[in-house]
Amino acid sequence: MLKKLAVIGFGSTMISIGINMFILPFHLINGGIFGISLLLNYVWGFKVGLIFILLNIPIYLFAFKKDPIYFYNGIFGAVISGCLIEVLLPLSGLIHLPIISSVIIGAIVIGVGVGVMLRYHISPGGMDLLALLIAKWTKVNVGVIMVTLDAGIIFSGLFLLQDARLLYSLLIISIIGMLATFITSYHRIKRVN
Template structure:
């Protein structure tokens, strides 16, 4: 029982520290790069940027107010842990965006602003998501609409964001729309990298008549454990041994080289894995 309490406290402490860091980076990306150059982000933040520009009220006010109804919905429909983490992240983001208002922009080049603003914003959002929160209510809305419509969460988010980013052309100019789409794409990809890590794991399936030789080579030359799975061809009904292993992205090329050297005709399939736990899997250096 004491161990669980210690783990819970450690987990909460990590959230309490890392979520503000993510919100701080998001605020830097917004207030120092994107907003001064009339470049929008997607979701509620994008709507908040437009309203702040039109009304001259602080961006943080709209981020807090517009997200509040979605946090309440999320509390009732998704869970209190997610809702509180999201509320904490949005409060931090609202405060930090207000703090950065007097700071002058670093660049007036919209291309540089789109790239650097998108990267910094993406890292910040990714950190918050990794710690169980969110900085935008449209994600909560998309999760709920997904249950009642044939569209996926990603499709709903994309539709909403294309509409919001497209509105930049009417509020600012059409160059702003194109730069906003660029910044959104960069931020989207950076979020993935932040959540999944640079050394994304790969699941590998290999079918070969010399499976034992390949398995031994992967053990000895790559330092990876392998598992033999019993397989059977659906057409030929031939019994086959399927080699299954997990490697890092950096080890993928070496694994393919090993298999190619031993059996050029081997069947090889590689897939992305977002999380690996348990067993003796550890990330290793490539030699």
């Protein structure tokens, strides 16, 4: 249990730092429920963390029916991630980088957080939980499923906001997806004495 809490704490902190310091200042989105929450923030000014938690409710109810273990692991990840996004909001605008640097660094920070949580079968929320369940049923790598779902959200954002900068979001989800795929696929090498 302590190990799971440490993983959730680390992953949620990384995700929150990546979103607040690098993604939010440029009004970009990443994928999943985080991306939808950011879109709703840009369009109507809703609080990202609160909307993130609320949007997760139907997915978690579905997960509870299908696989209670994923539900319990994921509910902590979603609530802690949502709360930390709000707590670390003052980090937004703290660092001023060119957009491409911000995109790459932010995606790496978020990707490490997401990948570590998914490696321990803990969902940082929403679409990631859905991706974990789909991966379990289909045997397709969770990172590949995440990129597919996330691309759909980004194209919806492009349609709604009509801001060409959102194309940078495709790079964000690609980096996050690659890192999540790598981290969840990596197997420890056992030392032979």
